[in-house]
Amino acid sequence: MFCVECGKEPDDLYEGLCKDCYLKDVDVNITPSIDIEICTTCGSVRDGHRWIERPDMHSIMLKRIEDSIEPSYKVDKYSFTADFYEEDPRNIHAELDLIMECHDLEKQTSKETKVIFKNGQCTICSRIHGHYYEAIIQVRPTKKSMTEEQKQAVRDKIHKEVKVKRGDERSIFVTSMEEKHGGLDFYMSDNGVSRKLSKQISELFGGEITVSSKLAGREDGQEIYKVTYSVRIPPYERGDFVEHKGGIYRVKEIRTSSGHLTLTELKTGKPVTFDKRDVQDIKVIGGEEIIKESVIVSEDEQEIKVLDPDDYKTKTLVKPEGYVSKGDTVKIIKYMDKILLLPEH
Numbered sequence: 001m002f003c004v005e006c007g008k009e010p011d012d013l014y015e016g017l018c019k020d021c022y023l024k025d026v027d028v029n030i031t032p033s034i035d036i037e038i039c040t041t042c043g044s045v046r047d048g049h050r051w052i053e054r055p056d057m058h059s060i061m062l063k064r065i066e067d068s069i070e071p072s073y074k075v076d077k078y079s080f081t082a083d084f085y086e087e088d089p090r091n092i093h094a095e096l097d098l099i100m101e102c103h104d105l106e107k108q109t110s111k112e113t114k115v116i117f118k119n120g121q122c123t124i125c126s127r128i129h130g131h132y133y134e135a136i137i138q139v140r141p142t143k144k145s146m147t148e149e150q151k152q153a154v155r156d157k158i159h160k161e162v163k164v165k166r167g168d169e170r171s172i173f174v175t176s177m178e179e180k181h182g183g184l185d186f187y188m189s190d191n192g193v194s195r196k197l198s199k200q201i202s203e204l205f206g207g208e209i210t211v212s213s214k215l216a217g218r219e220d221g222q223e224i225y226k227v228t229y230s231v232r233i234p235p236y237e238r239g240d241f242v243e244h245k246g247g248i249y250r251v252k253e254i255r256t257s258s259g260h261l262t263l264t265e266l267k268t269g270k271p272v273t274f275d276k277r278d279v280q281d282i283k284v285i286g287g288e289e290i291i292k293e294s295v296i297v298s299e300d301e302q303e304i305k306v307l308d309p310d311d312y313k314t315k316t317l318v319k320p321e322g323y324v325s326k327g328d329t330v331k332i333i334k335y336m337d338k339i340l341l342l343p344e345h
């Protein structure tokens with residue numbers, strides 16, 4: 001038994017070679033330099049198709065070095081340690097100590113490489129800068145313009161929810177907001193969040209949602225759609241006074257899920273529920289601001305006499321069933337020269 005390479009006659013042969021000849025080819029290759037791309041905006045590090053937020057640089061460098069090592073076919077197993085020396089903040093010199101194993105043999109070697117940090121832009125930062133959006137939430141009034149209070153309520157809702165849903169997830173953000181057609185448009189980075197938010201906004205006002213989507217292109221062979229959630233908010237809000245088919249009502253409850261609207265009829269003090277489709281031509285008289293106070297002159301079971309707050313003449317009003325006055329005044333609204341008692345009093 002002798003080594004086919006050097007002719008020595010050792011106790012053990014490895015694939016026809018002595019230990020020394022066999023170990024000559026036991027080696028690893030490492031690329032002379034390794035690029036690591038860092039987002040200049042947020043400091044994330046590219047890892048293939050992904051970006052790692054708040055990276056642990058030391059373990060990333062070790063992982064990238066490991067990925068760059070190519071052991072020769074003879075190596076069964078290897079391990080290494082690395083020491084890093086900063087040449088400048090963007091260039092790191094790495095010295096490696098490796099132990100390679102094959103059969104029952106071990107070989108030690110040293111290698112070196114260089115880690116170079118390159119500038120890049122992560123997916124999320126480029127989305128934020130590039131006006132990226134997956135969905136639009138459109139909030140529209142039924143008539144005229146949304147009130148400033150309504151707009152503020154919508155803005156608050158969206159910003160609050162985006163903050164909550166985002167948590168650590170930077171991919172959820174409001175790309176931009178526009179005032180349009182008396183309402184608001186929100187360009188949103190995330191479709192799922194937009195769907196939930198549009199529902200919450202419609203519930204806030206008792207509005208209707210229409211969803212439409214448009215093919216916006218292809219990405220990795222998949223069709224990309226941009227979705228628009230259009231929330232139409234009704235002309236009335238809870239607590240408003242409205243006229244419908246000659247009756248005067250106060251809006252008590254707007255139920256988005258069932259499409260119903262419950263109104264309190266001022267004449268009777270009783271709640272009446274309508275299908276929202278049947279009250280398309282409802283007329284809004286006003287809100288809280290039209291409530292006035294009127295002094296009670298006298299009162300019996302059926303009627304109450306009050307002073308008209310405008311001309312101080314005594315007017316006689318029929319009390320709705322179960323109406324109880326408290327104190328010296330009653331709350332009223334005036335509409336078309338008529339005084340109406342508020343049953344909530």
Ligand SMILES: [Zn+2]
Binds near residue numbers: 003006017019021
């Ligand atoms: Zn040999």
Ligand SMILES: [Zn+2]
Binds near residue numbers: 040
């Ligand atoms: Zn970034």
